[in-house]
Amino acid sequence: MLGRKSFRASLLVGLLLCSAATGHGGTSPALVLGTLALFLVAAKVVGDLFERVKQPAVLGELLAGVLIGNLPLVGVTALSFVTTDPAMGLLAEIGVVILLFEVGLESDVSQMLRVGASAFLVATVGVVVPMALGYFGARWILPGATWHAHVFIGAILSATSVGITARVLKDLGKIQSTEGRIILGAAVIDDVLGLIVLAVVQGIVLGAAKPGGGLDAMGIAGIVGKSFLFLGGAIALGRPLSRWVFRAAQVLQVRGLLLAFSVAICFAFSFAAHAVELAPIVGAFAAGLILDEVSYKNLLGREEHGLEDQVRPLAAIFVPVFFVVTGAKVDLTVLADSTILGLAGVLTAAAIIGKQACSFAVLERGVDRLSVGLGMIPRGEVGLIFASVGTSLILPSGQPVVDKRTYAAAVVMVIATTLVTPPILSFSLGRKRKAPGYST
């Protein structure tokens, strides 16, 4: 007897179009479901333990992920597909998209715009200062490398990853606070700046590598243009689109329509953001801002729950997947190499100290500047993308701009900034008054 259901699992993929059944090599859906069950229980139990000792639940989820991801070190390889399977990657992406959508729903556009100038300054300072620190730090610790490598290492430190901070803000109920609004606004602007930095740095390095190459001003203008087109389009479409959704939810007969259309807009905006090369979560956040139901509460007279209530169950299931998978990608073996650790220490220090300059970029009075700086610390996959691009850029000497050692150090820097932020940010935000423990 053949394994009928493992057979079924692979057949589910494209069976009716049998001729098109290509060997994608995905993991069995049932195995993914079993893994999700494990993730959910691990995330909630460890999250609860962390809340009991006054630590954010998200740190517990990340560490549960680190544990799961490093099981191969003790010989357990059953779950090692978690970090490489495209389906797990998709579920994690859905998780962080829904998190930022929820955060957008809890935010208020006009309140966000009121701190727009600060957000812009914070984002700019938060890109420039870590870049400079990274450049000088690299010159100091890697004197043998070319200046291209130094510039590139600086660029790796530039971009903030907002997922971790958004989650901590949400857990503490601080999304509507001035600090929260500045951080979230700066994160969106930061994503646009990151695109520009990568284009500029690549242009510089390619210009050095090839005669006739150089900075592509038109290309950079195109990037900036596309980003503004997306954000402008989101604002212009937002009002009518959201009005239409809430009306349609009243007119159409099928149930669950408000949620389905809202999530469709969230996913479509994520896709549109990706299409203009912004992060999908920027699109999800924009969708949440637009569908901010505060303005439309009166329109809802039916038996439907409010939109936020309906998004919460989706978040409860998928958001932990993102953090557990993020934790699982932490490869502890990188920590065993002391030469990498030295470079990593310098990068991490530059990353953390550099973003503290953001504190001084806040224009408003009475704001918890320390929390703003701490909230900008996490570097996520963006820094690693920069590093990856660097490994594929070959200098005239035949060396890549970013060598293996530097890449590994960048990985450690991302791990450190990711894990250090939840406890210190939640401590910093909680200093003034006690906020109730709250977790998705």
Add this chain to the structure above:
Amino acid sequence: MLGRKSFRASLLVGLLLCSAATGHGGTSPALVLGTLALFLVAAKVVGDLFERVKQPAVLGELLAGVLIGNLPLVGVTALSFVTTDPAMGLLAEIGVVILLFEVGLESDVSQMLRVGASAFLVATVGVVVPMALGYFGARWILPGATWHAHVFIGAILSATSVGITARVLKDLGKIQSTEGRIILGAAVIDDVLGLIVLAVVQGIVLGAAKPGGGLDAMGIAGIVGKSFLFLGGAIALGRPLSRWVFRAAQVLQVRGLLLAFSVAICFAFSFAAHAVELAPIVGAFAAGLILDEVSYKNLLGREEHGLEDQVRPLAAIFVPVFFVVTGAKVDLTVLADSTILGLAGVLTAAAIIGKQACSFAVLERGVDRLSVGLGMIPRGEVGLIFASVGTSLILPSGQPVVDKRTYAAAVVMVIATTLVTPPILSFSLGRKRKAPGYST
């Protein structure tokens, strides 16, 4: 400038474990999100149109899928990954698992057991009669084929796919009706019988193909044993597990715990069912039965919504994905071959007429027997798995038991039984009294 974010998309998969980044070739998460947005809007709009003309919304979702899946016929290939991408397959599987979980939550164990004898008879008759009709039909229309092929074609017609029927029952609020309980119970038993049928038929054919091969009585006993182990284990574990979950939801501090633990149990049971070679949805249904909150309503004193309320948003987003993807797998070009259509017509007739014998297997009085027979009509991926196994079994003549033409005819039979059931079942169930239009 490289496509930074398409780069990001592929990097998200296993980036921190950069050395492990294998070329899985999955579709970009952002593209999948965009596609989901399209699916949600299409499913809800078409579903609404169908409800307006008194047709079940699920038929609209299926046809929206057929439209999307056959766009390549008019030269649009942007969405053709939908039927082959493992991630889309996983999301569809999550959809049908959540649907059956929801149906399980709405069901009542003791009520189900009360119709247990009927369910068992209905399942048995529903396997035996279509097999016999398929065997004789195949003998009539394919006189040149061997008797092994005739037996195998009979087996292809044996298994019911409960997803479609469960959805129609749910949309009409008929899950708690006697008809609904008999159909759902029979579907679970049917899945076990299907395993036995496949093992027996394979044993017969292999026995014919190889000297010394033959019916493996031990193997069949093993299959039956594993199935009973699963169902028995589910019943034995059920009470304490569900009690523990509802208690834990009160004790632990993190929010969303009731839902997270319940969904974890649903996914774990789906995985366990798969491990004993049952369909994952059988596990999901069992999990829903166990967590049936009716008995535990008193335990819930907190701000949490009821479990069903929290599962509903998950269902609203993921259930349509299953039906749209199922529709998208319908390859209309198969309908162009008239020789295939002839064989398909016979198979479809045998499939539909055969299951009507189930009407006579209902023991209770006053039951809508026609609806029970109609509810058993849909054949899903199980029939196609049988057919696929048949294509890989080679007879001594060098021919496969199931040739390409027969496989294509089986595909048409699955399409026809899937699309025909929602309208006729909902008409049949609605004859007696008007039920309110309701859709997930």
